[in-house]
Amino acid sequence: MKNRIIPYNRKLKAFTRELRKNSTLSEILLWNQIKRNALGVEFHRQVRMLNYIVDFYSHEIRLAIEIDGNSHNHKQHYDNKRQYELEQYGVTFLRISDIDIK
Template sequence: MRTPPLIRVPHLTPPPDKGRLGGVYPYIPYKRKLKEYARQNRKNPTQAEQKMWNILRREQFKRYKFTRQKPLDTFIADFYCAQLLLVIEIDGDTHAQQEEYDALRSDILKARYRIKVIRYTNLDVVQNIDGVYEDIYKQIRNLDKRPQQHGS
């Protein structure tokens, strides 16, 4: 699989609600055809995705706006927070080829847009939701401390 060329995101766009979260976040372009797939995915979440969504809507995360099934570039992220430039992915049963593809996706999002991708397995989310919650909380605290770098 060929890696697409790197591009810079030269402009910023405010959130649709004009900065309810107090900031301006980079616009991440995406393939328009992904929008309908993302909508279908939101209507039919897996058990693990529903549990994760319940976690991300808890009081501790209220200051961060997460979106489900967000088109980014040529991918659909399970969960995305523009404020933190964070993607959370829930991986199903994987084999070597899928793991390679997931790693490539993570590398592209990091290189092009400075997005951090964290991954959990379906099994972790379903059977160890408290551990997943604690890890997300720790990861977000660390990301929230990093200096903001918008634009190119």
């Protein structure tokens, strides 16, 4: 399944838009470093994949970047399940603590 197109839930569109409007400080700081092909690849933020949303994603290299902050402290099982399901589509995850970004 590594090169397949990853389906997504269209019902998440409004929520994704809301997340973009209300980014955390860590998301803004990281986005300013990786937008406009700053790393040589294109990233998008708050990307719908399956029934999930990832903070940043590069389709070109199939890399999802997740910022783990206070909101992730009680969602370990959810995060692990999401990561496992997306890895089945060839997505690699890079998890970064929001403290490391700030």
